[in-house]
Amino acid sequence: MGNLVAKSPCKGLLPLSVGAMSASEVETGAMTMLSPRKGQDGALDEAMRAVHGLGYPAPSGVESAGEARAIWFGHSSVLLVGAEPGQRLEEHGVLVDQSDAWAVVRLDGPGAEDVLARLVPVDVRLCAFPVGSTARSKIGHMSGSVTRVGEASFWLMVFRSMAETLVHDLKSAMEAVAARG
Structure with missing residues (x-):
């Protein structure tokens, strides 16, 4: 083999x-698709700011902090690039590894x-x-x-x-x- x-x-x-x-x-390192759970948009944004120092970007936008980027990736989806997602994000969003x-x-x-x-x-x-x-x-x-x-x-x-x-x-x-x- x-x-x-x-x-x-x-x-x-x-x-x-x-x-x-x-x-x-x-x-890029880690790449994770994030989508907020129903009614959790604001909470996911706050969790991202607390854990990674960047927020959930507006449509067609990018948020950056150091090597990490949050790239808008379509309706209710963001690609977190360059950072392992903090466990706190799982409370407010659905995470899928895309690395x-x-x-x-x-x-x-x-x-x-x-x-x-x-x-x-x-x-x-x-x-x-x-x-x-x-x-x-x-x-x-x-x-x-x-x-x-x-x-x-x-x-x-x-x-x-x-x-x-x-x-x-x-x-x-x-x-x-x-x-x-």
């Missing part, structure tokens, strides 16, 4: 540099918005999508999440099984944008 070896979703695919842009895999479910890629550099304009049907210009904004959206033909983490930096998230496709699509779009310059 063979030995199983753990590897990240983008192992051997990243990092990638094209022109002044780069794509790299984000090692091995997602590939997270960071896209950086001038031209990142132009790359995403080729892949995402969302206006990601800084004036419309400021730092701390997030959207559940198509990325190419995949369902995913786009989060602006800096003026020229984004986190792109797709299901782990789509990591190779994401990197392929990103590389193609990065090359096309770099060729324009």
Whole structure:
């Protein structure tokens, strides 16, 4: 019987540099989906603030504290990234471990918005999508999440099984944008 070896979703695919842009895999640590129990929205927000120093984000928003992020992930759902959920959160919400479910890629550099304009049907210009904004959206033909983490930096998230496709699509779009310059 063979030995199983753990590897990240983008192992051997990243990092990638094209022109002044780069794509790299984000090692997020723990990832937990949180949804408030019925009538517990406020209590879950308070518990998150007490335990992690960040609250339950508004729709299309992100809350951050240190390395931890709470990313809005759709109706009544938040993805807690980079922190093990405190036990107190279980009293007010439903928690589902997602740590091995997602590939997270960071896209950086001038031209990142132009790359995403080729892949995402969302206006990601800084004036419309400021730092701390997030959207559940198509990325190419995949369902995913786009989060602006800096003026020229984004986190792109797709299901782990789509990591190779994401990197392929990103590389193609990065090359096309770099060729324009």
